[in-house]
Amino acid sequence: MVGEAAAEKKLYDAATKGDVATFQVLLQQDPHLVDEVSYARSRNLLHIATMRGQVGIVEEVLKMNSELARDVDSKKSSSLHIAAAQGHAEIAKKLLSVAPEACWWRDCHDMNPIHVAAMNGHEEALKVLLEVSHIPAMERLHRGQTVLHLCVKHGQLTTLKVLVEKLGELVYAKDDDGETLLHLAVRCNQLVMVQYLVESNKIEKLTPNSMGKTALDISKECSPPTTTNSEMKRILQSLLIKQRSLKSHLKINDMTMVVVVLIATMAFQAAVSPPGGxxxxxxSSHTAGKAVMASAHPKLYKHFVRANTTAFVSSLISIIFSTTGMPLREFAFFGIAFYAMWVSVAAIGVSYGASLIMTNPAQARPIGHIVAIVVFLFVGIIVSVIGYAVKEERSWKREEQEQEDRRSSLKVLIRRFSGRSDSSEPVQAAA
Known part of the structure; x- marks a missing residue:
């Protein structure tokens, strides 16, 4: 018994130190040791070598008995769980080559190796595990949380980025409380996570949870306010302003599409069926199929054709920019589409005026007067729209400033009544 204990101790020391030569000699003397020896927490030699990151020993153990890769310790952790927890990517690759099914196994904390690697921020080990299959990463944890929720909770930004790129629709998943990654980042006071999630185009932003609260609502509930929390609120409030602006753009974009399609149809119809037929x-004076207006009023017909062509082309430009989705991403594209719509409206107005002169010459005004009226209305509408947009922007900024003032006042009162305020704060609060 003493001899066996001494041999086990020597084998343990060789495994932890990575002494492959001594390890081989010991196993040659007693090959059964690799199968029979067991250490604390029911761990075998493969567990021990993996824990210490000894690649050479891992290779030797797997040569002797690859089934050890399927053994679990008293905490239901396989060697692959340990490699994931320690970030030993090379060892994880060797273990997966003999026991790939271990990727699905769960330990006493109900986590598989992918969950463990993500939680501990081991990017390279995580990539190795994901090469086998993405399915284990899709498995839910406690209260319906995903592996992405786990990354956010533990502040592991590097592994979160890897998973966001590889897991597609999982980034939109909510837990059993209806909370997104952004909700959890705010609850865990993870400012860096909030910044990344807000800047990412793959994450749903200010969506409500099952209690109807957004991430911004949760950030406002923090008491007493901290510097980190104040910065998170600032980021989320700027996001709210952008979302409001986007909704306005979407609404205007829908109206723009209706208008320009109608104008394009009118312009096309006027081109194939000009006023006067x-x-x-x-x-000797005309050809069949030619416009009567071109012969009877050649100067007026030129104005009509120019205005009608302008209306048709600008409508097409607006349709192209609207249907490609670019106005939703860049304000410049939205501005082009919106401006093209108003140009088409003005041009179709001039075209209507020319048609009116042709069909009702006694009652119509000169084409110059019509152009002046259309231009005046066009400029007036554009100025009104710009004025409204500026007014809305100022209103949003004023609202944001009022909220910031209220938070500052609350912070002063909290410090005052908690006995932590400095000598200047009571004066400010009283003022």
Whole structure:
């Protein structure tokens, strides 16, 4: 018994130190040791070598008995769990080559190796595990949380980025309380996480949880306010302003599409069926199919064609920019589409005026007067729209400033009544 204990101790020391030569000699003397020896927490030699990151010993153990990769310790952790927890990517690769199914196994904390690697921030080990399959990463944890929630909770930004790129729709998943990654980041006071999630285009932003609260609502509940919390609120409030602006753009974009499609249809119809119709026969002065207006009022017809063509082309430009989705991402594209719509409106107005002169010459005004009226209305509407947009922007900024003032006042009162305020704060509060 003493001899066996001494041999086990020597084997343990060789495994932890990575002494491959001594390890081989000991196993040659007694090959059964690799199967029979057991240490604290029911761990075998493979567990021990993996824990210490000894790649050479791991290779030797797997040569002797690869089934040890399927053994678990008293905490239901396999060697792959340990490699994931320690971040030993090379060892994880060797273990997966003999026991890939261990990726699905759960330990006493109900986590598989992918969960463990993500939680501990081991990027390279996580990538090795994901090469086998993405399915284990999709498995839910306590209260329906995902591996992404786990990364946010433990502040592991590097592994979160890896998973966001690889797991697709899982980034939109909510837990059993209806909370997104952004909700959890705010609750855990993870400022860096909040910044990343807000800047990312793959994460749902200010969506409500099952209690109807957004991440911004949760950040406002923090008491007493901290510097980190104040910065998170500032980021989330700026996001709220952007979302409001985006909703306005979406609404205007829908209206723009209706208007420009209608104008394009009108312009096309006016081109193929000009006011006054077309000649039905050939004579010395005209040709069948040509516009009557071109012969009877050639100067007016030129104005009509220019205005009608402008209306049609600008409508097409607006349709192209709207249907590609670019106005939703860049304000410049939205501005082009919106401006093109108003150009088409003005041009179709001039085209209407030219048609009116042709069909009702006695009652119509000169084309110059019509152009002046259309331009005046066009400029007036554009100025009104710009003025409204500026007013809304100022209103949002004023609202944000009022909220900031209220938070500052609350902070002063909290410090005052908690006995932590400095000598200047009571004066400010009284003022």
């Amino acid at each position: 077309v000649w039905q026969d050939d004579t």
